[in-house]
Amino acid sequence: MSNTLALNGGPKAITMDQEKALQWPVLTEEDEQAVLGVMRRNETSLSDEPLKLEKEFAEYLGAKYALAEINGTSALYAALSVLGIGPGDEVICPSYTYWASAMPAATLGARVIFCEVYPDSLDLDVEDFKRKITSKTKAVIPVHLWGVPCEMDEIIAIAKDNNIAVIEDACHAHGAEYKGRKTGTLGDFGIFSFQASKNLPGGEGGMLITNNRDYLYKATTLGHYRRAAELPVEYSKYQHTCLGFKHRMSPLHAAITRVQLKTLDEKNFLRKNNIEKLLKALEELPGFHIYWPPSHIKRVYYENDIVYREEETSVSIEDLIKMLKEEGAIVRRDRYPLLHQQPYFVERGSNPEDLPVTREINERIIALPAFPGDDGSLVDQYIDAFVKVAGTF
Ligand SMILES: Cc1ncc(COP(=O)(O)O)c(C=O)c1O
Structure with missing residues (x-):
């Protein structure tokens, strides 16, 4: 040289x-066949494809519940909505992240309080998170930036002490693990994106993960119209309006994501x-x-x-x-x-x-x-x- x-x-x-x-992404004949299958079955809107993806992705993560969403941003919006976060509330989030980590909270009318990251891992600084907590803090959004899991035990312990929900932004961290558990399954919610650049690329799409059934049902009531009808009455009573935007994932993207999950x-x-x-x-x-x-x-x-x-x-x-x-x-x-x-x-x-x-x-x-x-x-x-x-x- x-x-x-x-x-x-x-x-x-x-x-x-x-x-x-x-x-x-690396798309192959298998992805093409999966998309064609959805089209040939005439299931481009209503389909079991997102439901199958939910089951497979929850199994992969070791999570109880998964709800397929339009994208990661909508999944984060759904998690914050389920928690009832809005005007007067504060949500803590790093400043060094993609804007979608912060904008759903702001869109719901909450104040976003930005906190430091560690200069080596680039993940949320636990001490600064603690310092930024006030009586108005309702949630923290640790972002597993570039695929590095945050120090979840410490974050969850502080959050518990202060009655704060933890929403993991795992949009960069499909398959990463913290103490043997997959990221996205550790907090009250985990949020994933399947946008084409991500490690699990479906083109577009997202997933909300939770181990709490009430949270799952509330999130389903928020914009998964037909599925809301199948829920217990305290949720299904909203079936004819739902509670806000439509959040349903496209079956074509779910089909690609399912194929990509295999590898x-x-x-x-x-x-x-x-x-x-x-x-x-x-x-x-x-x-x-x-x-x-x-x-x-x-x-x-x-x-x-x-x-x-x-x-x-x-x-x-x-x-x-x-x-x-x-x-x-x-x-x-x-x-x-x-x-x-x-x-x-x-x-x-x-x-x-x-x-x-x-x-x-x-x-x-x-x-x-x-x-x-x-x-x-x-x-x-x-x-x-x-x-x-x-x-x-
Ligand atoms: C850290 C982070 N959070 C959230 C999102 C939002 O995901 P989506 O683009 O699927 O809405 C992204 C997407 O790039 C992201 O990088």
């Missing part, structure tokens, strides 16, 4: 065609092998901080985000990215626009200068591919690119 940077006219370290190794673990394993090969190499280079979770946490990889501390090298994060891109790498600054700095929340009382840890770490993250279909050769070329660039540090 030549040491001359591609930026300075040397050969690129990454020469492979990346399309196949990075293709996601979820296998595909998670492939990502893990590839990404961890890269991370182990990066760990040897200055500036890169790799987070290895403790043994009670079994993470999955949704995205491959890495902390780079430019002050430990002579190369700024911007220059690092420029050099890597010239080597052929697909790399970007992955900065979720911090929610507490967004106009919507600033207009509702959030202080954009809050959350110093979150703001600091957010400046130091680079995102790399998750290598979902790589046989390891592309990762090797990425390692070469990093080693070459780190030679200039």
Whole structure:
């Protein structure tokens, strides 16, 4: 391998065609047949397909109940609605997450209180969560960011002491485990997304998980019209109006999700092998901080985000990215626009200068591919690119 940077006219370290190794979702003939089956049975609206998915996904997770939803956002909205959360209530959530973690609570009229994340795991900081609790706090939303389970025992214990519901946002964490239990089954509710980029990609779709039958029935009454009629009378009395929006999942997406579920673990394993090969190499280079979770946490990889501390090298994060891109790498600054700095929340009382840890770490993250279909050769070329660039540090 030549040491001359591609930026300075040397050969690129990454020469492979990346399309196949990075293709996601991986849809096959089986997905096509599943969709065709729904169409041929003329079940594009009313179908058992979402119900079958509920059963299979609940079994996979070891959860009591699952309710298929339009998407992860609607599942979160349903969980908050079931809890009766609205004006005057507060919901605690990290600022470093996708906006859908916070917007359902805001849409219901509650105030979202943002809390810090840990600078290594990027998950909800338990101490800051505790500090942010007031008499108005009704729920906390730990987000298992990028597939790393939050410290659920501590969060649940604090929540119990303060009579706060726990809604796990597991939209990045299909198949991850905390102390031997699957994420999404630990809190009062677990929320999943099956949007096409997710580890369990159905195209669109979501799931609400709970072990509480009353919660399940209330969520069913919220927008699963025909199914509400089959519930005990205290719920079925609402069958002719339901309690709000329609939340029913599309059978076509449920059909794809069912097929994809069969290979979820296998595909998670492939990502893990590839990404961890890269991370182990990066760990040897200055500036890169790799987070290895403790043994009670079994993470999955949704995205491959890495902390780079430019002050430990002579190369700024911007220059690092420029050099890597010239080597052929697909790399970007992955900065979720911090929610507490967004106009919507600033207009509702959030202080954009809050959350110093979150703001600091957010400046130091680079995102790399998750290598979902790589046989390891592309990762090797990425390692070469990093080693070459780190030679200039
Ligand atoms: C952390 C997180 N929560 C919730 C959602 C919402 O899921 P959906 O897009 O299915 O509504 C997403 C989706 O990207 C997400 O990343």
